[in-house]
Amino acid sequence: xxxxxxxxxxxxIKDTLVRAGSTFREDQKEIYRQAIKKETLPxxxxxxxxxxxDAEVAEKNRSPLCDDTGIPxxxxxxxxxxxxxxxxxxxIRMGVAEGLRELPGRPMGIKGDDKQRLDQSGxxxxxxxxxxxxxxxxxxxxxxxxxxxxxxxxxxxxxxxxTHRVFHKHSVSVVTDEIVKRASEAVALLGCSPxxxxxxxxxxxxxxxxxxxxxxxxxxxxxxxxxxxxxxDKVNESxxxxxxxxxxxxxxxxxxxxxxxxxxxxxxxxLRPSCCFEPRMASVEL
Amino acid sequence: xKKIVTPITDEAINQIAVNDMVYLSGYIYTGxxxxxxxxxxxxxxxxxxxxxxxLQGSVIFHTAVSPAGVGPxxxxxxxxxxxxxxxxxxxxxxxxxxxxLSSKTIEELEKYNSxxxxxxxxxxxxxSKTLERKVVAFPELGMEALxxxxxxxxxxxxxxxxxxxxx
Numbered sequence: 001x002x003x004x005x006x007x008x009x010x011x012x013i014k015d016t017l018v019r020a021g022s023t024f025r026e027d028q029k030e031i032y033r034q035a036i037k038k039e040t041l042p043x044x045x046x047x048x049x050x051x052x053x054d055a056e057v058a059e060k061n062r063s064p065l066c067d068d069t070g071i072p073x074x075x076x077x078x079x080x081x082x083x084x085x086x087x088x089x090x091x092i093r094m095g096v097a098e099g100l101r102e103l104p105g106r107p108m109g110i111k112g113d114d115k116q117r118l119d120q121s122g123x124x125x126x127x128x129x130x131x132x133x134x135x136x137x138x139x140x141x142x143x144x145x146x147x148x149x150x151x152x153x154x155x156x157x158x159x160x161x162x163t164h165r166v167f168h169k170h171s172v173s174v175v176t177d178e179i180v181k182r183a184s185e186a187v188a189l190l191g192c193s194p195x196x197x198x199x200x201x202x203x204x205x206x207x208x209x210x211x212x213x214x215x216x217x218x219x220x221x222x223x224x225x226x227x228x229x230x231x232x233d234k235v236n237e238s239x240x241x242x243x244x245x246x247x248x249x250x251x252x253x254x255x256x257x258x259x260x261x262x263x264x265x266x267x268x269x270x271l272r273p274s275c276c277f278e279p280r281m282a283s284v285e286l
Numbered sequence: 287x288k289k290i291v292t293p294i295t296d297e298a299i300n301q302i303a304v305n306d307m308v309y310l311s312g313y314i315y316t317g318x319x320x321x322x323x324x325x326x327x328x329x330x331x332x333x334x335x336x337x338x339x340x341l342q343g344s345v346i347f348h349t350a351v352s353p354a355g356v357g358p359x360x361x362x363x364x365x366x367x368x369x370x371x372x373x374x375x376x377x378x379x380x381x382x383x384x385x386x387l388s389s390k391t392i393e394e395l396e397k398y399n400s401x402x403x404x405x406x407x408x409x410x411x412x413x414s415k416t417l418e419r420k421v422v423a424f425p426e427l428g429m430e431a432l433x434x435x436x437x438x439x440x441x442x443x444x445x446x447x448x449x450x451x452x453x
Contacts, residue, residue: 054408067357106354191385
């Protein structure tokens with residue numbers, strides 16, 4: 001890799017991370033406009049309007065949507081004639097670090113050895129780039145492209161997220177009812193609703209979580225399958241509302257990815273009640 | 287939208303009720319789970335004045351202050367919610383955060399004529415309405431130190447006041 005190629009990747013990833021942390025996508029803005037129109041409770045409408053106003057200011061200033069700027073997650077799509085080298089991955093890592101400094105990300109990386117990182121006794125890294133990215137996910141795609149998606153995953157949804165098996169009893173509704181039950185409890189406790197429910201269903205905890213990330217990557221608030229819409233509608237019956245203030249809009253959409261399954265009595269479900277700014281995501285071709 | 291300006295008087299608190307949407311302006315303190323227990327220790331040891339802290343008519347915003355900005359953390363975390371009665375007794379008139387509080391805390395708020403408001407986690411918008419910021423005490427806590435902000439028109443909704451709540 002030449003210096004110029006490395007610099008190109010670093011700059012593209014840096015810019016993509018800043019966009020992910022500061023910008024609502026068009027479908028995200030549209031779903032908020034629709035929710036504001038439908039919401040009848042004045043305080044719920046006010047909360048939605050304030051969140052959308054925040055997104056406008058953040059986009060204009062290229063500044064964080066939320067002070068919990070999140071943990072960077074990178075998802076790579078690799079086409080048939082493309083390759084990813086160790087040098088590419090290093091350039092991506094450097095781009096993430098530069099992006100965190102520019103956003104700026106909240107400096108919340110914990111220093112120290114295993115024990116110090118567990119009990120937080122090692123102190124905080126003052127550098128925003130001390131927040132290291134999660135392991136990169138790579139997906140083989142048919143399109144001949146090398147594309148990076150940068151997601152910024154906040155702490156609130158991580159507290160309320162659940163990855164656990166469901167005994168499906170050979171019934172789709174048993175699985176979806178359990179997702180609705182878990183999501184309703186999680187959304188009520190989150191505080192930063194309305195949510196986008198991100199769901200992955202796989203054969204192991206790893207696969208389910210990877211599928212949950214993939215569901216966010218390919219998400220579109222204005223396109224919902226029957227199952228996704230059913231889950232959204234049922235969780236909205238909980239009447240948690242924006243910021244827990246009651247109202248019709250507890251969940252804006254559901255993004256679900258069902259992976260390959262095996263002959264077994266269980267499905268492993270990863271559920272993340274993504275907060276009112278998520279999925280904070282932007283994409284770039286490298 | 288009603289306007290609330292610090293320092294907040296008892297008369298001003300009597301004018302506001304649950305469900306009121308307000309704009310908050312003036313100087314406000316910030317603190318969350320790391321620093322609030324230390325502020326309680328100062329109250330107990332009569333050390334507030336020496337530390338340069340004046341809680342009369344004040345606001346405590348449950349947030350860190352980092353280069354990324356400010357935004358509410360959950361007010362029902364143990365160290366935060368348990369600080370509310372003591373801080374209210376010491377003069378704090380408005381606690382600013384997010385999430386549901388217990389009925390016991392709501393009773394304590396009423397006892398000291400203090401209120402709780404929910405502020406949306408709208409960091410970019412709040413940044414545009416923050417005029418000054420400085421560390422007041424416990425600088426070793428970094429972004430979780432006790433800060434003082436000067437703000438102009440922070441949006442919030444009164445979620446608990448006079449024994450009533452939105453929840």
